[in-house]
Amino acid sequence: QVQLVESGGGLVRAGASLRLSCAASGGTFNNYAMGWFRQAPGKEREFVATISWSGYNTDYADSVNGRFTISRDNAKDAVYLQMTSLKPEDTAVYYCAAGRTWYSGQYSTAAAFYGSWGQGTQVTVSS
Numbered sequence: 001q002v003q004l005v006e007s008g009g010g011l012v013r014a015g016a017s018l019r020l021s022c023a024a025s026g027g028t029f030n031n032y033a034m035g036w037f038r039q040a041p042g043k044e045r046e047f048v049a050t051i052s053w054s055g056y057n058t059d060y061a062d063s064v065n066g067r068f069t070i071s072r073d074n075a076k077d078a079v080y081l082q083m084t085s086l087k088p089e090d091t092a093v094y095y096c097a098a099g100r101t102w103y104s105g106q107y108s109t110a111a112a113f114y115g116s117w118g119q120g121t122q123v124t125v126s127s
Contacts, residue, residue: 002027002116004096009121012086016125020081022096022118029053029077033099033107035114036070036081038092038123045095047109049081054104061109064090086125093120 008020035050049070051058072079097114
């Protein structure tokens with residue numbers, strides 16, 4: 001089971017950018033598709049972005065498509081979420097997740113696919 005630690009959250013103004021990082025350990029990183037999810041106060045956890053272990057396949061929630069970019073560095077066992085044009089509605093705790101895969105193009109938007117989760121990092125966007 002891979003362990004995940006997120007970093008890079010913070011308080012920013014609307015329109016700003018942030019880059020979240022997620023460091024993985026304890027597993028073979030390129031056996032896992034990776035995902036980012038978020039949970040705002042009083043709301044359910046929602047899918048944000050996912051990337052296959054090869055890095056060639058990605059998918060995004062409609063609400064962030066065109067503003068957020070997911071990427072990974074398999075040599076560093078890390079996945080990133082570059083967030084631009086941030087909006088107050090992006091305020092949430094952001095979680096990194098890892099899901100075991102068996103072919104390079106596999107990924108998922110479903111939380112149930114992911115067996116490992118980080119502790120989360122807070123992103124707050126002020127208006």
